[in-house]
Amino acid sequence: MIRLLRLNLVVGLLTLFSFSVGACSQASTPTPTVVTMTTDLTGIKTYLLEQTNALVITTAQLQTAANRYYDLAQTFGFDYATLWQQQTQAAMNVITTAREAWITASPIYEKMEGIVAGTPVLAQFDVDLDAGTAGDEDPANAVSFDLILPDGRVLSKPGNLFGVTESTLWGTEPAFTTAVPTDWNGNGVIEFGEILPDAQVLKASTDQLAVMASELNAAAQSWVPTERDAFTALVVMVPTMSEYFASWRDSRFVLGEATTQRDFNVISRLADIQDILSGLEIVYTQIRPRVAMVDPVQAEQIAIGLRDLKAFVADIYTQERNGRRFTPEEADILGAEAQNRATAITGQISQVAGALGIPITE
Structure with a gap:
């Protein structure tokens, strides 16, 4: 289910941003940026x-x-x-x-x-x-x-x-x-x-x-690792916030003894999300010079977006560790906010990959 959700999400995002780039191309007809450069991965x-x-x-x-x-x-x-x-x-x-x-x-x-x-x-x-x-x-x-x-x-x-x-x-x-x-x-x-x-x-x-x-x-x-691997990892894994928050919502960290979920009851999924995002920040750091060649401002925006998304989750986790018990409804609202942030970041990364002519593996 998790792998299928990820693939469906990637297909939807790629379709969305292909349409966006296509619409723009009718007006300005941009071409992919082809730059001879060896990225150190x-x-x-x-x-x-x-x-x-x-x-x-x-x-x-x-x-x-x-x-x-x-x-x-x-x-x-x-x-x-x-x-x-x-x-x-x-x-x-x-x-x-x-x-x-x-x-x-x-x-x-x-x-x-x-x-x-x-x-x-x-x-x-x-x-x-x-x-x-x-x-x-x-x-x-x-x-x-x-x-x-x-x-x-x-x-x-x-x-x-x-x-x-x-x-x-x-x-x-x-x-x-x-x-x-x-x-x-x-x-x-x-x-x-x-x-x-x-x-x-x-x-x-x-x-x-x-x-x-x-x-x-x-x-x-x-x-x-290749550039295609790096961009694919980001596009596949950044927009997975909703599934992780759903798992957190259904765990004992939110539902307590009422949970019927057997996994993710010992370590909060909020801690897991931060660890996952830390790894993805490593990936982005390696390809950021390539992104900056397309658009230095966007390169900075993506880095800030990843950092702020991680901080957003960290703040929720801090509240949880300090004794706050979130309701399932609150978990859904927070998950939606995290997903919106992640989707925006993924859209920017997808656009850059398209401009560089780097295909995303679905």
């Missing part, structure tokens, strides 16, 4: 490799913790009630370690998502790692893999790996956790996250996450 690849290398390290740490939990559960024959009764502190310690590794790994991926998801040769990694759905929910936008558990069970296209591991570690997907009541803080109430994960699911999903992080790292090392 090494900064994009350097940034991407910094993130992929970090992701390899942190997902390995998550995998190690998950395997320790699996070994602990295996000691008790996967009798989770007995495990909790006899090794309460050990269980909490290893699960906490796994959660801390996940909380470190997830933002690292978000910082490069704009590049990965916006680059056609890398985009499948985004589907499988962070954006893809479960096969029984949305087959057209489902992940490409099945998850084979150590006991031989197969979870067919279970959803993206960060979502599966999150919902297993914090219990937002009952099928991935145990039914054993675990009152971690002893207050007599089972609160968010007070669960024991299914060790089989946790091991399989974190093993797969570590493998895919390494595969993404290898693909990033082989990738040579």
Whole structure:
């Protein structure tokens, strides 16, 4: 669904701005600006490799913790009630370690998502790692893999790996956790996250996450970014604000215990958006000299637009961290404002790409 929404949005924007440029051409007949210039895009690849290398390290740490939990559960024959009764502190310690590794790994991926998801040769990694759905929910936008558990069970296209591991570690997907009541803080109430994960699911999903992080790292090392890649990433990923705000609206950060969404309940989507925009700013910085050759004023406007959009989201996030609980209606209004800003920025980038004769990959 997310990938389809992005593609539909890109097609609509390209159609809109093709019409706009066409209308102008009838009056002034501008021609694409063809300039012989080699754009240095090494900064994009350097940034991407910094993130992929970090992701390899942190997902390995998550995998190690998950395997320790699996070994602990295996000691008790996967009798989770007995495990909790006899090794309460050990269980909490290893699960906490796994959660801390996940909380470190997830933002690292978000910082490069704009590049990965916006680059056609890398985009499948985004589907499988962070954006893809479960096969029984949305087959057209489902992940490409099945998850084979150590006991031989197969979870067919279970959803993206960060979502599966999150919902297993914090219990937002009952099928991935145990039914054993675990009152971690002893207050007599089972609160968010007070669960024991299914060790089989946790091991399989974190093993797969570590493998895919390494595969993404290898693909990033082989990738040579082009101007077409850079412009495509911006045009595809900048105008995705509405989908991210919708995910935030439906999460526990807005709906609280009423949410039925299993993903994006541990780290606010508002934090993710800022990380994504940070990566896209890196991309734009690399192509800004080319944009300035077409129109220096517009080059500055795009940079300011990206900066202000990020600041807009940061302000909302600061309010949330300071204790404000936004309503779903407020989330929709804020999402519409963010989307309007993003659409305007994307329009400018699309116009420049057209003037330079750089095609956008849909």
